[in-house]
């Protein structure tokens with residue numbers, strides 16, 4: 001078995017700047033204790049959309065009520081103006097005092113305009129506040145959605161819910177409600193006065209208006225459905241654009257612009273068609289509201305005329321009543337417009353509420369549970385035979401032997417956490433487990449996969465019972481054919497998904513009993529396609545080590561050989577890397593991702609094909625950097641190029657979701673045909689050659 005040389009200078013990486021173990025954090029950042037934490041609770045209730053919408057308006061009810069009073073006061077000021085104007089004219093005719101009435105009239109005009117302006121400002125400000133709150137809550141939730149939820153939904157559609165759907169709520173939850181209340185109050189006021197004039201004619205008016213209202217009631221929900229459909233289509237436009245722009249080079253290289261345009265256009269057309277249907281219903285509702293006034297006028301005129309003819313009603317009374325009927329046109333228009341807005345808002349509420357029912361990665365209900373520390377030397381290997389002297393063992397039942405890497409070491413203080421039962425396997429609680437924030441064991445952690453099984457939703461089994469122990473402070477390589485389940489193991493280790501059965505244990509603690517954020521805080525992960533984010537080189541480097549010192553950054557740049565690149569760039573670390581790091585080469589992106597991971601000073605370093613795009617010289621440099629880092633953390637590397645892992649403490653050969661073999665490079669070349677074949681195909685060993693000559697050629 002070959003092992004990486006551990007010369008004293010290998011300890012140099014970050015030496016002297018390695019921080020003490022991270023202090024326990026009182027809360028998981030951004031969840032418990034966050035002012036918005038309560039919205040992370042999964043809301044399984046399916047509430048009526050109207051209730052939901054009223055919920056958005058409730059915190060602003062006082063302002064909305066004041067707005068309504070302002071509307072009524074402004075219309076009162078408007079109504080009083082003709083009376084005062086009449087007084088002015090009378091005073092002019094009688095040579096009386098006109099100054100007083102003119103001042104009152106001017107006051108009414110100014111007051112009416114001022115009240116309308118104030119009402120508009122309050123209303124707009126409230127609607128902006130409503131939409132800001134809805135968007136902030138949505139963003140807070142979306143960023144914390146669990147990976148399986150994100151796997152299922154196109155990001156463009158989720159973005160549309162924040163940007164487009166929320167806008168429809170904006171007016172419905174404020175202006176719409178005020179218009180409805182204003183309409184209802186004005187109609188009730190007019191009805192009282194109409195009742196005073198003639199109860200019978202009021203009955204006729206109500207009869208006509210109710211008949212038309214019932215027809216309208218059947219149409220309004222269709223507006224909601226049409227709006228819902230339109231919003232779905234807008235979401236589909238977002239999803240199509242996200243797909244296309246996210247893979248712009250692939251689209252262009254394949255000459256697929258027309259096809260992609262068609263997909264987006266189909267979705268745009270869907271929104272147009274749904275919009276047209278909605279517009280048709282809105283037009284019908286408007287016609288009906290106009291017809292209702294005309295029909296009420298004609299009915300009152302007919303019945304009232306007959307009453308006048310029979311002497312049961314005076315003509316002035318009929319005229320007064322008819323004037324009230326015409327007065328109703330405005331509040332009915334306000335009511336109908338408000339109801340239209342409300343339906344639009346209700347159409348969007350459903351899509352926004354869906355997000356509340358998606359599982360997020362946080363448990364905000366539980367305070368961190370801090371288990372009592374057991375005595376040092378307790379079992380660290382999770383299989384009941386820990387000796388507490390710094391050696392971890394990892395039997396693989398399938399092969400019936402125990403593998404003990406010669407230089408494997410645990411911290412010697414590993415322990416099990418008593419009373420921490422894992423949730424039933426495969427059961428998705430939708431929440432994180434209690435925190436083990438104070439459970440900080442010095443030294444690189446030992447990781448165990450104990451009979452771990454996993455299936456992606458709707459797919460075959462990706463992992464079929466993985467049983468391995470990765471001793472703390474060692475380097476382990478996962479190799480095997482494509483699709484064997486290597487990246488899936490990384491995903492489970494970071495709790496992007498939880499195993500369907502079995503458990504993953506870090507230093508004796510089942511990670512399902514730990515908060516996801518806590519598990520991930522201990523791990524640095526360099527993804528297969530080493531994503532680099534838009535922003536500067538410095539932004540990317542400090543992404544998860546915001547307080548990294550100048551020396552640490554310089555060291556990380558040196559070991560990843562990015563220092564030469566930075567020196568060449570006029571803006572140095574402040575150079576923008578473009579969308580997804582497009583202005584860097586593939587190898588530079590990988591080195592940046594590795595530098596970022598090293599700066600994090602993790603306890604566990606996961607490298608998924610992290611050096612696949614590097615030239616031989618850079619690869620060798622990075623291998624040395626990883627060797628140094630491995631003195632302070634547990635390293636697991638996925639590699640197709642076996643030359644990068646021949647020196648690993650143990651190599652795990654995976655096939656079809658199972659561990660097929662494990663051992664050192666030398667052992668595996670002898671014992672495992674698949675590994676031997678892979679090694680031979682990469683010229684690391686001849687078909688009949690298992691000597692160490694080739695290993696030497698491979699750089700070890």
Ligand SMILES: Nc1ncnc2c1ncn2[C@@H]1O[C@H](COP(=O)(O)OP(=O)(O)OP(=O)(O)O)[C@@H](O)[C@H]1O
Pocket residue numbers: 151456457459462481482483484485486487488489
């Ligand atoms: N998010 C996902 N949803 C559904 N199936 C998935 C998902 N990710 C991976 N799979 C499937 O799970 C299996 C294991 O995939 P995984 O990525 O773990 O393989 P791998 O060994 O890392 O392959 P490679 O070496 O090509 O990266 C494959 O059959 C793959 O199609």
